[in-house]
Amino acid sequence: MSDISRRKLITTGIAAAAGFAGLAAASGLARRYELIPPDSGGIYGPGETLDYAAHRLFTTHSLAREFPRSMISKEPFANETDPLGDAFKRHQATGFSGWSLSVDGMVARPASFSLADLKTFPIHNQITEVACEEGWSYIAEWIGTPLANVLNTVGVLPQARYLVYFSFQPHWWDSIDIADALHPQTFLTLGMNDSDLLVPFGGPLRLRVPRQLGYKSVKYITRITATDSLKHFGKGLGSEGPEFGYAWYGGI
Amino acid sequence: MLVRVTHWITVIAFFALLITGIEILISHPRFYWGETGNSGTRPLFSIPIPSSRGTVPSGYNYVLPDQNGWSRALHFEASWLLLFTGLAYGIAGLLTRHFRRNLFPPPADRNWRALRDVFTSYLRRAPPDPAQSCSYNVVQRTTYLLVVFVLFPLVFWTGLAMSLAFESAMPFAVILLGGRQSARTEHFFLSGLLVAFLVVHVAMIILAGFKNRTRAMITGRVAPTSERP
Numbered sequence: 231m232s233d234i235s236r237r238k239l240i241t242t243g244i245a246a247a248a249g250f251a252g253l254a255a256a257s258g259l260a261r262r263y264e265l266i267p268p269d270s271g272g273i274y275g276p277g278e279t280l281d282y283a284a285h286r287l288f289t290t291h292s293l294a295r296e297f298p299r300s301m302i303s304k305e306p307f308a309n310e311t312d313p314l315g316d317a318f319k320r321h322q323a324t325g326f327s328g329w330s331l332s333v334d335g336m337v338a339r340p341a342s343f344s345l346a347d348l349k350t351f352p353i354h355n356q357i358t359e360v361a362c363e364e365g366w367s368y369i370a371e372w373i374g375t376p377l378a379n380v381l382n383t384v385g386v387l388p389q390a391r392y393l394v395y396f397s398f399q400p401h402w403w404d405s406i407d408i409a410d411a412l413h414p415q416t417f418l419t420l421g422m423n424d425s426d427l428l429v430p431f432g433g434p435l436r437l438r439v440p441r442q443l444g445y446k447s448v449k450y451i452t453r454i455t456a457t458d459s460l461k462h463f464g465k466g467l468g469s470e471g472p473e474f475g476y477a478w479y480g481g482i
Numbered sequence: 483m484l485v486r487v488t489h490w491i492t493v494i495a496f497f498a499l500l501i502t503g504i505e506i507l508i509s510h511p512r513f514y515w516g517e518t519g520n521s522g523t524r525p526l527f528s529i530p531i532p533s534s535r536g537t538v539p540s541g542y543n544y545v546l547p548d549q550n551g552w553s554r555a556l557h558f559e560a561s562w563l564l565l566f567t568g569l570a571y572g573i574a575g576l577l578t579r580h581f582r583r584n585l586f587p588p589p590a591d592r593n594w595r596a597l598r599d600v601f602t603s604y605l606r607r608a609p610p611d612p613a614q615s616c617s618y619n620v621v622q623r624t625t626y627l628l629v630v631f632v633l634f635p636l637v638f639w640t641g642l643a644m645s646l647a648f649e650s651a652m653p654f655a656v657i658l659l660g661g662r663q664s665a666r667t668e669h670f671f672l673s674g675l676l677v678a679f680l681v682v683h684v685a686m687i688i689l690a691g692f693k694n695r696t697r698a699m700i701t702g703r704v705a706p707t708s709e710r711p
Contacts, residue, residue, distance in 0.1 A: 274552070274555035274556060274559055276559060276562075277555060277556070277558050277559025277560075277562055278555065278558075278559075280558075280559075280562045281558055285647045285648075288651055289647040289648070289650055289651040292647070292650040292651040293650055294646065294649075294650045295649055295650060295653045295656070297517070301517060301518075303518050303520075303523075305520065305522035305523050306520075306522075307520035307521055307522050307537075309537065310536070310537055359517070359518065359646075359662065361644070361646055361662060362510075362520075363509075363550060363554060364506075364509040364510040364535060364538075364550065365506070365507075365509065365510035365644075365666055366510055366512075366519060366520035366521065367517075367518045367519065367520060367662055367663065368518050368520055369517065369518050440646070441646050441647045441650050442646060442647070443646065471551075474551050475551025475552040475555065476550075476551040476554070477551075477554065477555060480646075481645060481646055481647030481648075482558060482645040482646075482647065482648070
């Protein structure tokens with residue numbers, strides 16, 4: 231070890247100190263610019279944080295790729311869901327006339343919307359791809375209203391940072407940050423491929439988040455809550471996914 | 483020194499990526515060409531193994547345990563580690579002229595004949611030129627350059643192309659690869675090429691003297707054995 235010179239020791243020391251200072255400064259900046267995801271703890275935390283921070287820095291305003299009508303998949307694949315209970319079947323029998331979406335939490339005017347109410351908002355369509363974390367994908371036309379329209383009606387308070395959304399299915403909920411909630415392609419989806427949204431694909435109401443993996447597009451939406459912290463939802467990791475090891479942020 | 487440190491970090495990251503990559507593959511061991519593909523479409527080819535998802539028509543009547551969650555997390559974390567390591571190696575390699583001195587073939591060797599000569603000497607099992615134990619021949623140099631500057635960048639590109647948010651920011655990066663499912667298939671074959679490189683690389687080390695070569699890569703010193711001139 232005699233060949234380690236004093237100069238080498240000093241340079242290594244300075245480099246290490248600079249590295250630690252750089253890391254500390256980076257984590258401070260990340261906190262300040264809200265680049266830390268709710269599941270940033272644990273051994274995979276650094277990776278999740280880098281994924282989320284990089285995507286927030288470079289993709290916040292980019293639009294999911296839209297495809298020509300000719301590329302709509304002839305075989306869209308509805309992934310399996312837990313069996314739907316009797317309460318859902320009663321809704322189904324009445325054509326979902328009693329279905330309602332409540333929007334509450336950090337909003338100025340909490341409200342509840344029937345499917346008919348939602349159809350009074352400007353209806354848009356997007357031909358985007360659903361990609362599953364397993365590797366498969368399909369393209370479909372999604373018809374609905376941008377979530378931002380509904381959020382503007384209820385008036386999301388400026389301190390809200392996340393939107394938590396709940397399925398009719400118990401234990402199925404997820405959340406996105408405000409940037410994704412207000413993104414023009416984040417849709418409250420009522421229809422698919424020129425028809426109503428069928429039950430296997432999330433009908434009557436699915437939240438489509440086309441720049442994230444399929445599992446973030448929760449089916450059978452009944453409630454949306456605006457919040458400044460995810461600590462009090464489930465285990466505080468932002469959704470049930472991270473409790474089973476799945477990333478909260480699904481853009482990758 | 484930096485070459486050695488980055489080499490061993492790359493080894494760790496590569497094995498993490500390989501194992502988790504296989505786990506992710508098991509959740510859908512079917513490959514497609516083009517933009518889309520799923521259990522309802524005809525695959526380009528499929529790997530005859532059981533899947534960790536019941537929705538995949540794998541031909542087996544049982545389902546493997548789902549390991550996709552942590553596998554994906556570790557896969558991306560390891561790719562960040564590999565990216566930072568690769569950047570450090572790349573920048574240092576330029577600054578220290580490591581690429582020019584040790585990897586780019588010397589001008590006299592930049593032709594097909596030089597490449598052929600190396601292969602003939604391998605086939606004849608000719609004893610290596612003593613000078614070779616401290617330097618790489620033209621075939622080795624070309625292979626390392628391909629791995630460092632072609633395979634690794636391509637495997638990153640095809641991997642990133644599967645990210646929906648990345649695609650939204652750079653759609654042409656996915657279109658150039660032929661679509662999302664094509665990128666996934668390409669990612670699979672590129673990983674296969676990297677594994678093939680690994681196998682040959684380790685085989686060469688065993689032939690050249692595993693203990694001595696591995697010690698050299700860890701400590702930076704070549705033991706004074708008969709291998710040295």
